[in-house]
Amino acid sequence: MWYGRDMRIGILGSGLMGSKLGTIFARAGHGVVFSYSRDRKKLETLAKDAGKNASAGTPVDAARNADVVLLAVHWTRVEDVLAQAGTLSGKVLLTCTLPMRKDDSELVIGHDTSGAEALATKVRGAHVVSAFSTVPSEVLFPVFERSRKGRLPDLVYCGDDAEAKKKAAGLIRDVGFHPVDLGALSMARYMEPFSLLVAQLAYEGSGGPELAYRFEQFGK
Ligand SMILES: NC(=O)c1ccc[n+]([C@@H]2O[C@H](COP(=O)([O-])OP(=O)(O)OC[C@H]3O[C@@H](n4cnc5c(N)ncnc54)[C@H](OP(=O)(O)O)[C@@H]3O)[C@@H](O)[C@H]2O)c1
Numbered sequence: 636m637w638y639g640r641d642m643r644i645g646i647l648g649s650g651l652m653g654s655k656l657g658t659i660f661a662r663a664g665h666g667v668v669f670s671y672s673r674d675r676k677k678l679e680t681l682a683k684d685a686g687k688n689a690s691a692g693t694p695v696d697a698a699r700n701a702d703v704v705l706l707a708v709h710w711t712r713v714e715d716v717l718a719q720a721g722t723l724s725g726k727v728l729l730t731c732t733l734p735m736r737k738d739d740s741e742l743v744i745g746h747d748t749s750g751a752e753a754l755a756t757k758v759r760g761a762h763v764v765s766a767f768s769t770v771p772s773e774v775l776f777p778v779f780e781r782s783r784k785g786r787l788p789d790l791v792y793c794g795d796d797a798e799a800k801k802k803a804a805g806l807i808r809d810v811g812f813h814p815v816d817l818g819a820l821s822m823a824r825y826m827e828p829f830s831l832l833v834a835q836l837a838y839e840g841s842g843g844p845e846l847a848y849r850f851e852q853f854g855k
Contacts (some may be wrong), residue, residue: 641665642802645697645704647716651772652731653707654681656810659779660683670697671708671716694719698726699806704761704804706730711737711752711796717758727799730809733830735763742827751793751823762799765823766792766807766814770831771837773844775810782811789815791829793822 648658659665679693697719734750751765790812807814
């Protein structure tokens with residue numbers, strides 16, 4: 636069931652990233668369907684907490700009639716969730732998924748391509764935009780809450796389809812970031828290792844996620 640006044644957004648993967656981004660999108664007025672958790676009750680609670688624009692469903696419910704589908708699963712779950720979602724042809728596929736080994740120790744894709752590009756070849760006909768992999772999930776609510784006060788922090792994104800990128804940029808703004816267009820989807824080859832640097836700063840450095848969030852304002 637779709638509620639909400641603006642875009643319809645299907646969430647594939649309702650963990651740290653999917654649950655927070657989905658909640659923010661719903662609070663910003665979009666219709667959101669949360670899906671793909673091993674715990675159906677968790678999806679229902681998430682939808683209830685996100686407000687009247689949100690509901691819980693299966694991956695196929697989330698993808699059906701969605702304008703934008705957010706992919707927020709571990710790389711090892713991508714094939715499974717895509718198979719459950721059904722066709723995504725013609726949709727915007729916004730991905731924050733990083734192509735990581737099962738133990739998250741390193742990227743599984745070399746420097747001459749990227750997870751986002753591999754995804755685009757898997758999901759033919761979908762318009763893939765890579766965004767949000769460069770932020771730790773912990774900063775999403777604070778950025779959203781602060782978004783009406785002062786200057787927005789930058790957030791990079793990339794993709795090949797102009798209309799899809801326009802939608803993605805609107806969603807980035809809704810979260811409370813200033814969208815910075817890096818260009819073609821192939822720029823994800825540089826964005827994905829950058830995301831690892833941010834994660835390293837956030838979780839191994841001394842400043843925590845707050846440091847990584849400030850990192851994107853570097854140079855201003
Ligand atoms: N966390 C971050 O700060 C962050 C930042 C940037 C990029 N990323 C990337 O974003 C993607 C999602 O990260 P995340 O931290 O949101 O992951 P997560 O918290 O582990 O969430 C993954 C989702 O997939 C679901 N799932 C369904 N079946 C599963 C199965 N059999 N095994 C494992 N999970 C299953 C999980 O279900 P359950 O609800 O049952 O657990 C959960 O809803 C990853 O590619 C990650 O590299 C994460």
